Amino acid sequence: MALLEVADVSKIFPGVRALDSVSFTLQPGEVHALVGENGAGKSTLIKVLTGVYQPDGGELRYQDQPAQFGTPMDAQRAGISTIYQEVNLVPLMTVAQNLFLGREPRNSFGMIDRGRMDREAREVLAGYGVTTDVRRQLGTLALGAQQMVALARAVMIDAKVVIMDEPTSSLEPREVQTLFGVIRDLHAKGIGIIYVSHRLDELYEICDAVTILRDGKLVHTGKLAELERIKLVSLMLGRDMAEVRREGATAFSGEGTGDESAAPVLRVRELNSRHKLHDVTFDVRPGEVVGLGGLLGAGRSETIKAIGGAYHLDSGEIEVDGKELKKPTPVRAVKAGIAVQPEDRKAEGIVPGLSVRENIALAVLPRVSRGGFVSDSKIDEIVDRYMKRLRIKASSPDQAVGDLSGGNQQKVLLARLLATDPKVLLLDEPTRGIDVGAKAEVQSLIDELAGEGLGVVLVSSDAEELVEGSDRVVVLRDGVVVGTLTGTEVTTEDLMSTIATEAHREH
Amino acid sequence: MSTETVATRPTLDTARLKAWLPKYGVYAAIVLLVVYNIFFTPYFATWSNLRIQLIQVAPIVIVALGMALVIGTEGIDLSVGSVMALAAAFIPLYLGYGVVAAIIVALLAGVAVGFINGVLVAKVGLQPIVATLALFVGGRGLAVVISEGKLVDIRNSDFLYLGSGDLLGIPVLVWIAAALVLVVGFVVRRTVFGRRLLAIGGNRPAAELAGLPVKRVLIMVYVVCAVLASIAGLLSVARIQSSDASSVGLLIELSAITAVVVGGTPLTGGKVRVLGTVAGAMLMQLVIATMIKHNLQPSTTEMVQAVIILIAVYVARERKTR
Numbered sequence: 001m002a003l004l005e006v007a008d009v010s011k012i013f014p015g016v017r018a019l020d021s022v023s024f025t026l027q028p029g030e031v032h033a034l035v036g037e038n039g040a041g042k043s044t045l046i047k048v049l050t051g052v053y054q055p056d057g058g059e060l061r062y063q064d065q066p067a068q069f070g071t072p073m074d075a076q077r078a079g080i081s082t083i084y085q086e087v088n089l090v091p092l093m094t095v096a097q098n099l100f101l102g103r104e105p106r107n108s109f110g111m112i113d114r115g116r117m118d119r120e121a122r123e124v125l126a127g128y129g130v131t132t133d134v135r136r137q138l139g140t141l142a143l144g145a146q147q148m149v150a151l152a153r154a155v156m157i158d159a160k161v162v163i164m165d166e167p168t169s170s171l172e173p174r175e176v177q178t179l180f181g182v183i184r185d186l187h188a189k190g191i192g193i194i195y196v197s198h199r200l201d202e203l204y205e206i207c208d209a210v211t212i213l214r215d216g217k218l219v220h221t222g223k224l225a226e227l228e229r230i231k232l233v234s235l236m237l238g239r240d241m242a243e244v245r246r247e248g249a250t251a252f253s254g255e256g257t258g259d260e261s262a263a264p265v266l267r268v269r270e271l272n273s274r275h276k277l278h279d280v281t282f283d284v285r286p287g288e289v290v291g292l293g294g295l296l297g298a299g300r301s302e303t304i305k306a307i308g309g310a311y312h313l314d315s316g317e318i319e320v321d322g323k324e325l326k327k328p329t330p331v332r333a334v335k336a337g338i339a340v341q342p343e344d345r346k347a348e349g350i351v352p353g354l355s356v357r358e359n360i361a362l363a364v365l366p367r368v369s370r371g372g373f374v375s376d377s378k379i380d381e382i383v384d385r386y387m388k389r390l391r392i393k394a395s396s397p398d399q400a401v402g403d404l405s406g407g408n409q410q411k412v413l414l415a416r417l418l419a420t421d422p423k424v425l426l427l428d429e430p431t432r433g434i435d436v437g438a439k440a441e442v443q444s445l446i447d448e449l450a451g452e453g454l455g456v457v458l459v460s461s462d463a464e465e466l467v468e469g470s471d472r473v474v475v476l477r478d479g480v481v482v483g484t485l486t487g488t489e490v491t492t493e494d495l496m497s498t499i500a501t502e503a504h505r506e507h
Numbered sequence: 508m509s510t511e512t513v514a515t516r517p518t519l520d521t522a523r524l525k526a527w528l529p530k531y532g533v534y535a536a537i538v539l540l541v542v543y544n545i546f547f548t549p550y551f552a553t554w555s556n557l558r559i560q561l562i563q564v565a566p567i568v569i570v571a572l573g574m575a576l577v578i579g580t581e582g583i584d585l586s587v588g589s590v591m592a593l594a595a596a597f598i599p600l601y602l603g604y605g606v607v608a609a610i611i612v613a614l615l616a617g618v619a620v621g622f623i624n625g626v627l628v629a630k631v632g633l634q635p636i637v638a639t640l641a642l643f644v645g646g647r648g649l650a651v652v653i654s655e656g657k658l659v660d661i662r663n664s665d666f667l668y669l670g671s672g673d674l675l676g677i678p679v680l681v682w683i684a685a686a687l688v689l690v691v692g693f694v695v696r697r698t699v700f701g702r703r704l705l706a707i708g709g710n711r712p713a714a715e716l717a718g719l720p721v722k723r724v725l726i727m728v729y730v731v732c733a734v735l736a737s738i739a740g741l742l743s744v745a746r747i748q749s750s751d752a753s754s755v756g757l758l759i760e761l762s763a764i765t766a767v768v769v770g771g772t773p774l775t776g777g778k779v780r781v782l783g784t785v786a787g788a789m790l791m792q793l794v795i796a797t798m799i800k801h802n803l804q805p806s807t808t809e810m811v812q813a814v815i816i817l818i819a820v821y822v823a824r825e826r827k828t829r
Contacts, residue, residue, distance in 0.1 A: 330716055347713075351713055358702060358705075358706070372700060373699075
């Protein structure tokens with residue numbers, strides 16, 4: 001008996017066939033991977049399953065009954081819970097309030113029973129490996145913990161189907177393992193799970209079945225264990241398998257481009273910021289990609305932001321091309337040749353309401369203007385160059401960036417940075433949440449830019465990407481540099497062991 | 508227009524209408540109202556009536572232009588009415604030194620107020636509504652103190668020309684407002700300042716990280732808004748031929764915000780509709796004029812205005828959720 005079933009479902013948007021008679025079956029207790037590039041139709045399918053969209057054709061069956069969800073609320077009442085990529089809880093309410101939102105326990109006077117609510121919240125969350133004061137504001141928790149609260153909440157609403165859209169994108173490895181523990185529990189309880197992720201390791205670790213979509217069509221469905229990794233990737237991309245094999249899992253060439261003898265283009269000395277960074281010191285030479293390794297909260301993003309002038313420093317020295325950057329602010333850092341790609345693309349990167357061209361030109365307005373008046377032809381020149389070079393797919397340069405796919409948004413952001421002619425490029429999770437194709441393009445772009453002599457600092461929680469992309473990896477833990485991997489040491493094993501062994505020393 | 512679309516393409520109509528309404532709804536409303544008035548309001552389609560309407564709406568348009576810029580940065584400026592009062596208070600004091608001197612002093616008062624607003628918002632980090640509330644209250648108080656609470660008649664004919672003179676048959680006041688509309692429209696579209704302003708309103712952390720001088724731009728926006736308000740203030744004085752700090756520009760911040768919102772500029776920032784703002788001001792003016800001509804109570808007029816504001820906000824919201 002299938003738990004949830006769609007047969008020949010189609011969804012048509014003006015000009016696009018987002019789903020083209022796709023069929024999909026979820027068994028009880030099954031962890032079903034749903035994979036595909038961005039634009040493959042994953043999100044549309046999920047939205048059809050959760051009542052956000054009404055299908056234009058086909059049939060939806062839930063627990064062997066024909067079903068129709070008019071609104072997301074209908075789907076939720078029927079027992080289909082969704083955990084989105086971006087946590088959608090109320091940051092200013094306490095953890096416990098979030099967990100019980102809309103279903104608060106009452107006392108005999110009909111008032112909310114805070115004591116019971118907090119107590120139960122603590123018990124529930126302990127099962128998810130979250131041990132925190134449940135009276136804290138949710139927003140003050142780490143993203144990973146917030147995600148766990150969202151998951152706990154979804155499961156508490158008597159869910160029979162839980163849909164997880166990239167649940168691990170903001171989790172550190174330890175939290176991922178906790179999440180997997182929870183997924184295994186759900187699996188044992190007979191709850192069906194639809195698991196969307198771009199991380200192959202995770203899929204093979206946790207999923208039983210897989211459905212692959214491409215361009216709105218179903219290209220494969222079946223047991224995951226029977227599908228070779230390389231085959232999975234090629235099905236997703238629609239590329240030749242030999243080609244995938246030849247190019248490896250990431251698009252990095254693996255060849256170092258750094259010139260050992262050259263003077264560093266970025267010198268960072270003893271950066272200190274209370275509680276976050278302690279004497280962080282490293283160099284980046286022209287043409288070199290230096291990875292910053294470490295777990296979530298190790299101080300990688302803080303280091304990058306501090307160099308970009310956007311994070312408070314108590315002390316420390318930053319030199320770009322031999323010139324000291326005094327009292328760093330974003331304005332001074334950009335002038336000195338530092339370009340920062342922030343981790344949170346939506347909140348700190350793009351300006352969603354503005355067009356592609358205005359987003360790209362944003363940081364170089366003075367250069368494309370005379371006497372305060374912008375020159376459209378000069379902007380067009382820059383925009384045209386970078387849209388071509390980064391292969392940005394937009395209906396026109398005037399399309400709003402908010403309407404583009406994640407990968408193209410990221411490319412627009414990179415184009416803005418490159419337009420400033422930086423000497424140093426600081427990239428914080430450049431491939432997070434973007435589809436496989438765009439990911440490969442961004443990775444080879446990083447290689448290419450380093451080849452042109454830029455100094456690149458790369459932060460990635462994808463260990464494979466970090467190792468394959470970097471010439472050297474500086475490993476951080478709790479704001480301290482605990483080791484540097486060079487040459488043949490730059491492997492995932494060495495990275496893990498550096499993080500792990502050093503962690504043991506202090507405990 | 509829209510009924511025609513229904514007939515030919517019924518399926519797409521609601522979606523199209525929803526995209527179309529927030530952009531052009533205000534213009535359509537004006538057309539409807541004008542057509543109605545031409546047929547049902549005596550003496551509406553006369554040159555003298557048009558003149559009166561334009562003269563009355565001009566100060567609101569000028570203030571609303573500045574307000575639109577501030578709202579484009581996700582801010583709001585409540586102090587515009589008080590700035591008008593300050594400008595009005597300074598005019599009779601300095602008119603003795605010449606028209607130009609008086610105008611410069613009035614504008615400088617605007618610069619000062621705008622600078623304080625800007626610093627409070629950009630550097631101190633107060634919320635715009637709180638920061639400008641301070642000068643909303645204090646500014647008019649200061650203006651009354653400066654003018655010693657007196658209503659002063661203005662007789663300088665050069666100065667009065669600004670408020671009641673004609674140039675090529677069109678009131679000078681209207682020329683000035685039209686010129687300012689063009690300038691502000693140009694600034695928003697074609698200048699570094701305009702582009703930065705929109706980026707800051709659209710995503711301030713991103714603008715900061717991109718190395719934009721966010722604080723400087725914000726201060727500048729509030730200065731521009733206050734200067735426009737002081738221009739409106741001195742023009743009002745020139746029109747009514749007297750300076751009364753306790754009444755000039757009273758409640759104009761609400762008319763200005765209404766014009767901006769009805770004109771389709773979202774309060775969430777990142778977008779400024781200059782022509783929409785002008786149309787928003789005109790629409791409200793037309794509504795009031797129509798009501799008065801048909802002998803409806805002012806209270807009824809206010810309720811109709813409220814409905815229009817709600818419709819404007821509702822239409823904008825519809826678009827956002829799409």
